[in-house]
Each structure stands twice: as structure tokens, then as C-alpha cells.
Amino acid sequence: MPPRAGVDLGGTKIQTVVMDGRGNVLGQSRVPTPTDGPKGIVTAIAQALGAAADEAGLATDSLVGVGVGAPGGIEPDAGVLINPPNLPGFDGEFPLGPELEQRLGTRVQLGNDVSVATEAEFRLGAGKPYESILGVFWGTGVGGGLILGGKQWVGRGSAGEIGHVVVKVGGDRCPCGRRGCMEAYAGRGAMEAKARHRQKKGEKTRLFDIMEKRGRERLTSGIWARALAHEDKMAIDLIDQAIEALGAGVASCVNVLDVEAVIIGGGLGIRLGEPYAKRIAKAMDPHLFVNDHPPDITVATLGDLGGAMGAALLVKTRG
């Protein structure tokens, strides 16, 4: 079975992998996401794929195909990206699939980033022992992926928006504009906005010192982890609120879906790891209707490569 490649197209980085038919990663490469629009992104993807193929000792056009996981709306058959959020310079629709096919000389298949990352954990990662899982991708936002009875559930195309489960009617404003969403408390984007606001009001925190020392412009997951390690009060308080919201929102989903396992991924989920997955499980407990039979709560095992590996799974290896 010839190797295939996967691309995780994110707002800040492009991660690529070359993977064999058994899900082993043969090569990988990561580059920052260009901010000059679609053409720059096509070039960056091609370069990152070239580097991953090099590491695998392969030429790009010997790959059986390339899968791309992208944020937002997708027309998978046409290979079209529709208004992807967090990708600067993309307005309206862009035929990323056809453009990449021309550049790479191999088939390209598009999928939603959260869906493919969930599929990867299900088939190759922490979800392997289960038939029904909820993937919780705790990062800038909070995304969700569902495998029910061994299959992706996407509804009419937009299922899994667990970040916008309401945990507090009339609560905090979410970056999506609505009120009381889980993401308004647990999304890294919302948390950063709150931290900036509280600092401006005079509250002390080391979050932004750490950010500057590390030459960043955003509070990355690593910065949150460091601030927690330094017992920064504001970071602790905001993470506590995030965990309380995740507990309520994820428990709500479990009450409705009764899945076997919840897999915690995403930048914050992976960076904070098992101790925080345990804290989320504990925060879920008071809200679980069948609390003598909770689902397993576990951290995604594919780490930062999960999205790209899931994208590679989009490439059909038969037929």
C-alpha cells in the first residue's frame, strides 16, 4: 500500500505528515501559516509536503494522495474551502483541492480539521478501544468531533459545535457573538481577551511577561502552562473557570449521547495533559445524569500530529 500524506492547515501553522498504510508516520514537517492569502498557502503546503516526503525518502508525486484538514466549511467533492475562519486573506470560496493537485501532481481530498482529527484519534489514537467517542479539541476555540457506532456523525454538515453548547444562559460574551457558550469560558481566545482586560484594569499577571520573553504575540498553550507552573493567580483563575465550563458542557453532551469515551485534544488539552483531563472529569461528575457509569476521559495520544494524520486518512488507499 503506497504512502499517503496529510496536511493540517491551521491559522498559525501548517503541519504535514507522510504516513504508511498502517498509520505509521514516515516523515513530517511544520511551517508557519503564511498571511498573504491562498497562493502563499498553496506554496507553503507544497514546500512542507516536500520536506515531509524528503524525510520519508519519497517524491511528492509518488504519494497515492494528499488529504487536507481545514477549518470551517468544505465542499469535499469540489475541493473548495468556504470562508475559512482564522485564515487571513481568504474571502469567499477557494478551490484549494484543484490548486494543490496541479501543484503536487497527485490527488487531493479536503475535510474538516476537527472531523479528521477525531477520526485519527478513533482509528489510530486514544479512541481505538471504543465505538463511540466525543473528541474535545480545547484550543483557541473548543471544537468537537463525534464518532457514533464506529462512524463520524456530522449531521447536516455542522455537528460537533460543542464550543457553543450553552453553559450559562445570559453569561459571558463568546467570540462567536453569543452569550454563555462553553467557549466563552474555555476557549483560549476568550481567555486571552479576559486576561488582557483584567490586566488593563490593574490586576497582576505574569502571562504577558512570559509571552514577551518568548517572543509571542498571543497567549499560546505553552504560555498558559508556564503561568500555571508559576502559580500565576489570574492564569489559575481563568483555567479554573475554563474547567468548570468544560465540565458542564462536556457532561451535557455525555448526558445526551452517552458515548463510551471523551478524548481531550487541542493545543491546551495536549499541553496540559492527563492531570487536567482528570480535572475535567471531576468537573463533569456533578452534572452527569448517570454518574455511576461515566465515560472514560483521556488525552489525545497523537498529539500535534493528529490533525495531519487524520487528513491523511481522507485518502482512500483502495480503488
Add this chain to the structure above:
Amino acid sequence: MPPRAGVDLGGTKIQTVVMDGRGNVLGQSRVPTPTDGPKGIVTAIAQALGAAADEAGLATDSLVGVGVGAPGGIEPDAGVLINPPNLPGFDGEFPLGPELEQRLGTRVQLGNDVSVATEAEFRLGAGKPYESILGVFWGTGVGGGLILGGKQWVGRGSAGEIGHVVVKVGGDRCPCGRRGCMEAYAGRGAMEAKARHRQKKGEKTRLFDIMEKRGRERLTSGIWARALAHEDKMAIDLIDQAIEALGAGVASCVNVLDVEAVIIGGGLGIRLGEPYAKRIAKAMDPHLFVNDHPPDITVATLGDLGGAMGAALLVKTRG
């Protein structure tokens, strides 16, 4: 195809139907649920089935089988009811299936009341045009049933507990003991407790006058409807809160599942009907993540017979 029968075993009434293979109701009967425990219930079910069969011009033992929808836990293969809530005199397990089979001389199949009512709406009622629906049973509690891709989704056996989706972290105490559940605001049980409490504190309401005039001990759906028609302030306020909670909780479910339609049933859902389904749809709108593509929101069309019809569907007509 020989006729089959269905029983909706509720806390206050037992509804039976005899139904042909096409889902037409040939006869039906309703009796109050006895409060003297399992033996009394077996007798009452047998009598009500006899009356429904009479109306259909049939003998009970000529039925191809009888399905029973019951609250709480079920062991369908053994025909055992496990700690059914709201059924007085039931402690632990009771072999309702075998007991009824002996009494009736025909096969008996048990199922969960909410699951069978959802199946009935899906196959015979308001859910017919769809492949994925969320059934919302708005009554004493708020139950939920899921059809995804044309099939019931029950998870590990306890899916659909939408009444215990958290709409307000730290919010009102729910009859289940937890805080902030949708049912703490929208369940008729919780609403009655709040009404009694507010009346005790001196607030005026006609709810309990109407109850007494109608010789009831509980605030039934009909009493709520009458109080609303009389523009009773407390009734209006509590129903407003219920609708706000339903809007948030059901929208949360739609954000996660992206079903095609939400079917509103249950005592209050059916009694208050289309105008209140529209109000729930409006209350969902500010919380729907994809709000330019909302699901259809519609009232259950099988009315009070849905549960018994769904129970009849448990009887396999082939093999």
C-alpha cells in the same frame, strides 16, 4: 399482518392501543395507573388491553404481540423493569414482561418510554420526512429521544437525557438533585415546586384554584394551559423561564448533533402546541451556531397515543 398492541406505562395513566401493520389505531383505552404496586399494574394493563382489543373487535390472545414502553431502566431480553421512577410500589427489579406474557397469552416486548415515543413520531408522526430528529418530551420532566441517520441512538443505554443538559452552571436545583439542568426550569415537576414555594411566600396565582376546581392534586399540563389563558402572572413567568431554558438546552443539542428536526412532545408540549413550539424555536435562535440553517421545530402529531403506538412498534411483525 396481524394486529399488535402497545402500552404506555406512565406514572399517572396507562394508555393502550391496538394497531394494524400500517400504524392505524384500531382500538385504544386509558386507565389510571394503580398505586398498589406491580400486581395491580399487571392487572390494569391486562384490563386496558382487553378494552382496546374489544374496541378493535379482537381477542387479546389473537394479537401478534404486545409492546410496553416504561420509564427508567429496562432489560429488554429478560423483560425486566429496573427501579422505574414514578411507579409507586416498584422496588428493585420486576419481571413485567414474563408476568404479562403469562396473563395475556402473547409475546411481550419492553422498551424505554421516551425511546418508543420518539420511534413512533419518526415512523408514523411528525418525524416522517426526516432521517435525523431530536424528540423533546416536555412534561413532568424533560426527556429526549434521538434518531440519527434513520436509527435510534441510545449510546451505552442512557442517551437522550436532554433534561439534564446544563443551561446554567450553579443555577436552580433540579428534581434530580443537580444544579442548573434544563429540567430545573422547564420540567413541570420543578415548575410546580416553584409555584408552590412562591405562593407560600405570598405571591398570587390562580394555578392552585384551577387545580382544586378540577379536582386534581398536581398542576397538570391542562391546568398550566388554563392559567396561561387567564394571563396568570406567575404561570406566565414560570413558562417564560421554561421556554428560555428549553431554547438554550435544545439549541445546545442542535449545535452538537445538527439534526434535521426537533419534535416537541410530552404533556406540556402537546397541550401548549404550535404557538409554544414557535416560542421555543425563537428562544433557540440566539444560541444556534448555524442560525441561518435552523432545524425544523414541530409539535408531535401522535399526541397522547404516541407512547403506546411506539410501544406497539417494538413488536416485530415478521419472523
